[in-house]
Amino acid sequence: MLFDKEWTEWLPIYVWVIEHDEGIIVVDAGETSRVHENGYHPSWHPFYRRASRFSVHPDEEIGFQLHALGISARDVRQVVLTHMHTDHAGGLIHLTGSKIWVAEQELSRAGGLGGRLKGYLPHRWPKNWEPNFIRFDNHTVGPFRQSMSLTRSGDVLVIPTPGHTPEHVSVLVCGSPSFFLAGDTSYNQKLLLAGKVDGVSPNEAISRQTMGNIVALSKERPLVYLPSHDSESEERLVQESVIEHSAENLLVGTGSL
Numbered sequence: 001m002l003f004d005k006e007w008t009e010w011l012p013i014y015v016w017v018i019e020h021d022e023g024i025i026v027v028d029a030g031e032t033s034r035v036h037e038n039g040y041h042p043s044w045h046p047f048y049r050r051a052s053r054f055s056v057h058p059d060e061e062i063g064f065q066l067h068a069l070g071i072s073a074r075d076v077r078q079v080v081l082t083h084m085h086t087d088h089a090g091g092l093i094h095l096t097g098s099k100i101w102v103a104e105q106e107l108s109r110a111g112g113l114g115g116r117l118k119g120y121l122p123h124r125w126p127k128n129w130e131p132n133f134i135r136f137d138n139h140t141v142g143p144f145r146q147s148m149s150l151t152r153s154g155d156v157l158v159i160p161t162p163g164h165t166p167e168h169v170s171v172l173v174c175g176s177p178s179f180f181l182a183g184d185t186s187y188n189q190k191l192l193l194a195g196k197v198d199g200v201s202p203n204e205a206i207s208r209q210t211m212g213n214i215v216a217l218s219k220e221r222p223l224v225y226l227p228s229h230d231s232e233s234e235e236r237l238v239q240e241s242v243i244e245h246s247a248e249n250l251l252v253g254t255g256s257l
């Protein structure tokens with residue numbers, strides 16, 4: 001990432017909106033158009049200096065995008081942050097009236113000078129936000145040993161998906177098919193199925209374990225996999241295209257991840 005100037009084409013930054021009977025749930029907050037202000041990103045940091053470039057128009061921010069869907073930010077009951085990287089938390093300013101869920105350790109790792117050295121932007125978080133900490137219980141979901149339900153009906157679950165960051169979480173919307181709102185568990189579905197860990201994850205083995213669990217879950221139930229930066233996520237969501245497994249894979253259960 002740091003040395004290849006053309007390591008990828010432009011990628012989307014998706015935010016997911018779940019219209020649920022118990023209230024609207026938003027997963028991640030996206031980025032802010034303030035990224036174009038001089039000095040918004042620390043130019044001394046190698047990731048921002050060498051490995052990333054952002055393009056966010058004001059009408060692409062979550063506030064405007066919700067409005068375009070006929071949803072007022074005030075109607076958003078809950079927000080789940082998969083992790084605190086700026087392209088997932090930069091739009092928080094639009095959502096401070098909602099109940100915001102984040103992993104406690106993720107937030108503490110992202111805060112202060114230590115967080116800034118890791119590339120987080122804690123000085124850009126809203127001043128007055130009061131996050132709620134995710135508390136998992138032992139309700140299992142396929143290979144995942146823990147989860148936290150966001151609804152009384154138990155059909156929208158936060159699940160721990162450590163890897164990209166140590167306390168990274170994903171959201172599973174249960175149904176037929178189920179939707180796996182994956183944050184950055186992998187940058188796209190091809191990388192998931194190939195078992196390719198990104199260059200950011202601090203612990204490759206943990207990332208690989210999480211990716212293997214997602215694939216295992218997709219063998220148990222029809223699953224639409226939606227990473228935040230996969231340019232094919234939108235089409236898979238619309239088409240409800242689930243992760244396919246060949247008969248051969250199912251027969252021999254190739255747990256190669």
Ligand SMILES: [Zn+2]
Nearest residue numbers: 083085164184
């Ligand atoms: Zn990230």
